[in-house]
Amino acid sequence: MVTDSKPNPHRGIIVGNYCHDILLHNNLVIAETLGGAASFISTVLDALSLPFHLVSKVGSDFSHAALTTNHPPLVVSTSQTTLFHAHFGSNHPDRILNRVGSCDPISPSEIPSGSRFEFGMAVGVGGEILPETLEKMLEICDFVFVDIQGLIRRFEDKDGRVNHVGLKESGFFHLLPKISFLKASEDEALFIDLEEVRKWCCVVVTHGKDGCEVFCKDGCLKVDPFEACQVDPTGAGDCFLGGFAAGIVQGLDVYDAALLGNFFGSLAVAQVGPPSLDMNLVQD
Template structure:
C-alpha cells in the first residue's frame, strides 16, 4: 500500500526571486532565458504533483509573466528584475557570473501569514534571502531545504561579479542547527566546514557529472550520476535540489532522494533555461523506479 505522503502531499513554500539570465559564449550573447532557482525548481515540484506557494519578487519589466503564471511573482513597481550575465568560453570551462541588476530582497513579512507549510525551499540566487527571512521559514515550515548559494554569495561593487564568503562570515551560521538539509556545489562546499555542518544537518554536495555526496552525523555516501550531454549547466544544481527535496517530501530515503536529484540535474544540463518536462512521463518514471521503496 502506498503511504499517505505519496497519496496526499502537503503544501510547500518556495522562496527565491525569478531572474532574467543572459548567456554569453565566447563573448557573444547565445541565449536570454528565465532564470532563478525558483523557476527551475517549480517545474520539478509541479511535475511530481507537489502543491506549493511561491514567494518571488520581480520588477514591472519582468519578461516571463506567461511562463510563471501558475506561480506568479510579486511585482515591485519601484524595483527591477534581477539580471545575471553568465559568461562561458571555449578556453575556460568555468562559468563567470555577474549580477547586473538586483531586485528587492524577500523579507519575513513577504511570507504568508497564519499559514504552516509541510516543507520549504530557501533558494536565493542574488542575495535576496535575508537571515531573518530564513529564520521565519524555519518557524513556519516543518522541513526546510537550503541552497548555500543564497547565503554565501557576494557581488562585486562595480561589475557584480559573483564571489563567496565562508558560512561563518555570512550571517546565517547561527541558523544551521535548525536547517535539516543544506545543499552546496563542490566549489561552494569549500566555504563550509562540512565536518562541523554534518553534526547539525544533512549536507548534500553536488559534483556535476560525478553525481553527489551526502554527509550526515551518521556517515557519508556517494550517489551515482546519470549520463547527460551538457548544453548549459545553468540550473543543474537547482534541479538537483528540487528533485532531492521532492523525493524526501514524497517519502523516499535520503539515498533514493539523492538519485532522484541526480536524475533531474542530468536533465537540466541538456537544455537551456528552465526544464521542459512531460509531467505524465515523470510521474510514470517516479512510480516505477522509486515508489517500490514505499510499498
C-alpha cells in the same frame, strides 16, 4: 511552535526571486532565458504534482510573465528584475557569473503568516534571502531545504562578479541547527567546515557529472549520476534540489531522494533555461 495555524492547500513554500539570465559565449549573446532557482524548482515540483506556494519578486521589466502564470511573482514597480550574465568561452570554459542588476530582497513580512507548511525551500540566487527571512521560514515549516548559494554569495561592486564568503561570516551560521538539509556545489562546499556543519544538519554536495554525496553526522554516502549530454549547466543544481526535496517529502530515503535529484539535474543540463519535462519519463 505556531499555534494559530490553519489548513493549507500547499504542502510547501519556495522563497527566491525569478531572474533574467543572459548566456554569452565569447561575449556574444546566445540565449536570454527565465532564471532563478525558483523557476527551475517550480518546474520539477509541478512535474511531480507537489503543490507549493511561491514567494518571488521581480521588477516591472520582468519579461517572462507568460512562463510563470501558475506561480506569479510579486512585481515591485520601484525595482528591476535580478539580471545575471553567464559567460562561457574558449578562454574560460567554466561559467563566469555576474549579477548585473538585482531586485529587492524578500522580507519576513512577505512570508505568509498563520499557516504551516510541511516543507520550505530557501533558494535565493542574488542576495534576496535575509537571515530574518530564513528564520521566519524555519518557524512555519516542519523542515527546510536551503541552497547555500543564497547564503554565501557576494557580488563585486564593479561588475557584479559572484564571489563567496565563509558560512561562518555569512550571518546565517547560527540557524544551522534548525535547517534540515543544506545543498552546496563542490565549489561552494569549500566555504563551509563540512565536518562541523554535518553535525548540525544534513549536507548534500553536488559534483556535476560525478553525482553527489550526502554528509550527515553519522556517516556519508555517494550517489551515482545519470548520463547527460550537457548543453547548459545553469539550473542543474536547482533541479537536483527540487528532485531531492520532492523525494524526501514523498517519503523516499535519503539515497533514493538523492538519486531522484541526480535524475532531474541530468535533465536540466540537456536544455537551456528551465527544462521541459517529459511526464512519461518522469513517471518511469
